[in-house]
Amino acid sequence: MCNKKEPITLSQELLIGSGGRRYCYKHPYDENLCIKVDQTLSQNDNQSSREIKYYSQYITRKIPHTHLTQFHGTINTSLGCGVIFDLVTDSDGSISRSLQHYLRQGMPIKKIEHLLDQLKTYLLNHQIHLSDLATDNILLNIKDREKKLVIIDGAVNSDFIKICDYSEHFRKKKIHRKWHRFFQSFNHIENTVDS
Numbered sequence: 001m002c003n004k005k006e007p008i009t010l011s012q013e014l015l016i017g018s019g020g021r022r023y024c025y026k027h028p029y030d031e032n033l034c035i036k037v038d039q040t041l042s043q044n045d046n047q048s049s050r051e052i053k054y055y056s057q058y059i060t061r062k063i064p065h066t067h068l069t070q071f072h073g074t075i076n077t078s079l080g081c082g083v084i085f086d087l088v089t090d091s092d093g094s095i096s097r098s099l100q101h102y103l104r105q106g107m108p109i110k111k112i113e114h115l116l117d118q119l120k121t122y123l124l125n126h127q128i129h130l131s132d133l134a135t136d137n138i139l140l141n142i143k144d145r146e147k148k149l150v151i152i153d154g155a156v157n158s159d160f161i162k163i164c165d166y167s168e169h170f171r172k173k174k175i176h177r178k179w180h181r182f183f184q185s186f187n188h189i190e191n192t193v194d195s
Protein backbone atom coordinates (compact mmCIF):
# COMPACT_ATOMS: atom_id res chain seq x y z
CA MET A 1 0.00 0.00 0.00
CA CYS A 2 3.08 2.29 0.25
CA ASN A 3 5.70 3.37 -2.22
CA LYS A 4 9.25 2.27 -1.48
CA LYS A 5 10.81 5.74 -1.28
CA GLU A 6 13.41 6.36 1.43
CA PRO A 7 11.48 5.99 4.72
CA ILE A 8 11.11 8.99 6.99
CA THR A 9 12.07 8.46 10.63
CA LEU A 10 9.34 8.52 13.27
CA SER A 11 11.03 9.06 16.62
CA GLN A 12 9.55 8.62 20.09
CA GLU A 13 9.35 12.42 20.72
CA LEU A 14 6.84 12.68 17.88
CA LEU A 15 4.42 10.14 19.39
CA ILE A 16 0.97 11.60 20.08
CA GLY A 17 -1.07 8.62 21.15
CA SER A 18 -2.32 5.14 20.52
CA GLY A 19 -5.77 3.63 20.35
CA GLY A 20 -4.64 0.01 20.67
CA ARG A 21 -4.33 -0.76 16.97
CA ARG A 22 -2.03 1.98 15.74
CA TYR A 23 0.46 4.60 16.89
CA CYS A 24 -0.13 8.20 15.88
CA TYR A 25 2.90 10.49 15.35
CA LYS A 26 3.32 14.15 14.48
CA HIS A 27 4.61 14.46 10.92
CA PRO A 28 8.33 15.33 11.28
CA TYR A 29 8.23 17.89 8.43
CA ASP A 30 4.70 19.30 8.59
CA GLU A 31 3.16 20.53 11.84
CA ASN A 32 -0.35 20.34 10.36
CA LEU A 33 -0.23 16.60 9.75
CA CYS A 34 0.00 13.33 11.64
CA ILE A 35 1.03 9.84 10.55
CA LYS A 36 -0.54 6.61 11.78
CA VAL A 37 1.32 3.31 11.68
CA ASP A 38 0.14 -0.15 12.63
CA GLN A 39 1.28 -1.70 15.89
CA THR A 40 1.52 -5.13 14.28
CA LEU A 41 3.00 -6.11 10.97
CA SER A 42 -0.18 -7.66 9.54
CA GLN A 43 -1.06 -5.66 6.45
CA ASN A 44 -4.27 -7.56 5.76
CA ASP A 45 -7.67 -6.20 6.63
CA ASN A 46 -6.31 -3.47 8.88
CA GLN A 47 -7.79 -0.09 9.77
CA SER A 48 -5.37 1.90 7.60
CA SER A 49 -6.20 -0.12 4.44
CA ARG A 50 -9.88 0.50 5.13
CA GLU A 51 -9.19 4.21 5.55
CA ILE A 52 -7.37 4.36 2.22
CA LYS A 53 -10.44 2.81 0.55
CA TYR A 54 -13.19 4.85 2.25
CA TYR A 55 -11.42 8.20 2.56
CA SER A 56 -10.60 8.06 -1.16
CA GLN A 57 -14.36 7.71 -1.70
CA TYR A 58 -15.01 10.72 0.56
CA ILE A 59 -12.56 12.74 -1.55
CA THR A 60 -14.32 11.67 -4.77
CA ARG A 61 -17.70 12.50 -3.20
CA LYS A 62 -16.28 15.93 -2.20
CA ILE A 63 -17.44 15.56 1.39
CA PRO A 64 -16.58 18.66 3.46
CA HIS A 65 -14.06 18.02 6.21
CA THR A 66 -15.91 19.94 8.88
CA HIS A 67 -16.22 16.94 11.21
CA LEU A 68 -13.81 14.46 9.64
CA THR A 69 -10.02 14.73 9.31
CA GLN A 70 -8.72 15.02 5.79
CA PHE A 71 -6.73 12.08 4.39
CA HIS A 72 -3.46 12.90 2.60
CA GLY A 73 -2.31 9.51 1.30
CA THR A 74 0.36 7.11 2.50
CA ILE A 75 4.03 7.46 3.39
CA ASN A 76 6.89 5.04 3.90
CA THR A 77 8.25 5.37 7.46
CA SER A 78 10.86 3.72 9.67
CA LEU A 79 7.93 1.89 11.34
CA GLY A 80 6.27 0.66 8.16
CA CYS A 81 3.68 2.18 5.90
CA GLY A 82 1.84 5.12 7.45
CA VAL A 83 -1.38 6.93 6.59
CA ILE A 84 -1.34 10.73 6.71
CA PHE A 85 -4.15 12.86 8.17
CA ASP A 86 -4.65 16.45 9.28
CA LEU A 87 -3.47 16.93 12.85
CA VAL A 88 -6.37 18.39 14.86
CA THR A 89 -5.20 21.30 17.02
CA ASP A 90 -6.86 23.97 19.16
CA SER A 91 -6.23 27.69 18.75
CA ASP A 92 -3.53 27.62 21.46
CA GLY A 93 -1.57 25.17 19.27
CA SER A 94 -2.13 22.14 21.52
CA ILE A 95 -3.46 18.88 20.11
CA SER A 96 -7.23 18.69 20.59
CA ARG A 97 -8.34 16.37 23.39
CA SER A 98 -10.87 13.60 22.99
CA LEU A 99 -14.50 13.71 23.97
CA GLN A 100 -13.67 10.89 26.36
CA HIS A 101 -11.12 13.13 28.08
CA TYR A 102 -13.61 15.97 28.59
CA LEU A 103 -16.41 13.68 29.77
CA ARG A 104 -14.08 11.96 32.23
CA GLN A 105 -13.17 15.38 33.56
CA GLY A 106 -16.82 15.86 34.35
CA MET A 107 -18.00 18.01 31.45
CA PRO A 108 -21.80 17.74 31.41
CA ILE A 109 -23.38 16.26 28.25
CA LYS A 110 -25.81 19.20 28.25
CA LYS A 111 -22.92 21.52 27.40
CA ILE A 112 -22.15 19.69 24.17
CA GLU A 113 -25.62 18.57 23.11
CA HIS A 114 -25.67 21.05 20.23
CA LEU A 115 -22.25 19.82 19.05
CA LEU A 116 -23.49 16.24 19.12
CA ASP A 117 -26.55 17.25 17.10
CA GLN A 118 -24.29 18.94 14.54
CA LEU A 119 -22.15 15.82 14.25
CA LYS A 120 -25.13 13.52 13.82
CA THR A 121 -26.58 15.77 11.10
CA TYR A 122 -23.22 15.76 9.33
CA LEU A 123 -22.97 11.96 9.48
CA LEU A 124 -26.45 11.53 8.07
CA ASN A 125 -26.19 14.26 5.42
CA HIS A 126 -22.94 12.90 4.06
CA GLN A 127 -23.63 9.23 4.75
CA ILE A 128 -20.35 8.65 6.52
CA HIS A 129 -19.49 4.99 7.14
CA LEU A 130 -19.05 4.10 10.78
CA SER A 131 -17.20 1.27 12.46
CA ASP A 132 -16.12 2.52 15.91
CA LEU A 133 -18.18 5.56 16.88
CA ALA A 134 -16.62 6.06 20.29
CA THR A 135 -15.67 8.97 22.55
CA ASP A 136 -11.93 8.26 22.16
CA ASN A 137 -12.21 8.50 18.38
CA ILE A 138 -13.77 11.96 18.47
CA LEU A 139 -11.86 15.11 19.38
CA LEU A 140 -13.36 18.31 20.76
CA ASN A 141 -11.71 20.94 18.59
CA ILE A 142 -11.62 24.40 20.18
CA LYS A 143 -10.79 27.32 17.86
CA ASP A 144 -11.18 30.61 19.74
CA ARG A 145 -14.81 30.46 20.85
CA GLU A 146 -15.90 27.95 18.25
CA LYS A 147 -16.12 24.33 19.24
CA LYS A 148 -16.79 21.30 17.06
CA LEU A 149 -16.49 17.53 17.22
CA VAL A 150 -14.10 15.89 14.77
CA ILE A 151 -13.95 12.18 13.99
CA ILE A 152 -10.34 10.95 13.81
CA ASP A 153 -10.90 7.21 13.50
CA GLY A 154 -13.62 4.69 12.69
CA ALA A 155 -15.22 6.40 9.66
CA VAL A 156 -15.01 3.22 7.58
CA ASN A 157 -17.10 0.15 6.93
CA SER A 158 -15.55 -2.89 8.61
CA ASP A 159 -18.58 -5.20 8.26
CA PHE A 160 -17.88 -8.62 6.78
CA ILE A 161 -20.87 -8.30 4.47
CA LYS A 162 -20.62 -4.81 3.06
CA ILE A 163 -24.23 -4.09 2.25
CA CYS A 164 -23.82 -0.49 3.50
CA ASP A 165 -21.35 0.15 0.67
CA TYR A 166 -24.24 -0.16 -1.79
CA SER A 167 -27.39 0.80 0.06
CA GLU A 168 -28.17 4.31 1.26
CA HIS A 169 -31.07 2.93 3.27
CA PHE A 170 -28.87 0.51 5.24
CA ARG A 171 -26.16 3.14 5.63
CA LYS A 172 -28.61 5.53 7.30
CA LYS A 173 -30.03 2.77 9.46
CA LYS A 174 -26.54 1.89 10.60
CA ILE A 175 -25.72 5.53 11.48
CA HIS A 176 -28.84 5.64 13.70
CA ARG A 177 -27.95 2.31 15.30
CA LYS A 178 -24.31 3.31 15.97
CA TRP A 179 -25.43 6.70 17.28
CA HIS A 180 -27.81 5.10 19.74
CA ARG A 181 -25.04 2.88 21.14
CA PHE A 182 -22.62 5.79 21.22
CA PHE A 183 -25.10 7.82 23.26
CA GLN A 184 -25.61 4.93 25.68
CA SER A 185 -21.84 4.76 26.26
CA PHE A 186 -21.99 8.22 27.88
CA ASN A 187 -23.75 6.80 30.93
CA HIS A 188 -20.82 4.51 31.53
CA ILE A 189 -18.30 7.38 31.27
CA GLU A 190 -20.36 9.63 33.55
CA ASN A 191 -20.22 6.86 36.15
CA THR A 192 -16.42 6.73 35.97
CA VAL A 193 -15.73 10.47 36.13
CA ASP A 194 -12.22 11.20 37.51
CA SER A 195 -12.43 12.57 41.03
Ligand SMILES: Nc1ncnc2c1ncn2[C@@H]1O[C@H](COP(=O)(O)OP(=O)(O)O)[C@@H](O)[C@H]1O
Pocket residue numbers: 016017018019020021022023024034036047069085086087088089095096098136137152153
Ligand atom coordinates in the same frame (compact mmCIF):
# COMPACT_ATOMS: atom_id res chain seq x y z
N1 LIG B 1 -5.90 13.53 13.42
C1 LIG B 1 -5.51 13.50 14.69
N2 LIG B 1 -5.24 14.66 15.37
C2 LIG B 1 -4.84 14.62 16.66
N3 LIG B 1 -4.67 13.47 17.37
C3 LIG B 1 -4.93 12.31 16.76
C4 LIG B 1 -5.37 12.25 15.39
N4 LIG B 1 -5.57 10.97 15.05
C5 LIG B 1 -5.26 10.25 16.14
N5 LIG B 1 -4.88 11.03 17.18
C6 LIG B 1 -4.47 10.57 18.53
O1 LIG B 1 -3.90 9.27 18.40
C7 LIG B 1 -4.69 8.29 19.07
C8 LIG B 1 -4.73 7.00 18.26
O2 LIG B 1 -5.28 7.23 16.96
P1 LIG B 1 -6.41 6.29 16.35
O3 LIG B 1 -6.54 6.62 14.91
O4 LIG B 1 -7.65 6.36 17.16
O5 LIG B 1 -5.72 4.84 16.51
P2 LIG B 1 -6.37 3.39 16.65
O6 LIG B 1 -6.67 2.93 15.26
O7 LIG B 1 -5.31 2.59 17.35
O8 LIG B 1 -7.63 3.51 17.50
C9 LIG B 1 -6.04 8.95 19.27
O9 LIG B 1 -6.73 8.41 20.37
C10 LIG B 1 -5.66 10.40 19.46
O10 LIG B 1 -5.19 10.63 20.78
Ligand SMILES: [Mg+2]
Pocket residue numbers: 019136137153
Ligand atom coordinates in the same frame (compact mmCIF):
# COMPACT_ATOMS: atom_id res chain seq x y z
MG1 LIG C 1 -9.04 4.90 17.70
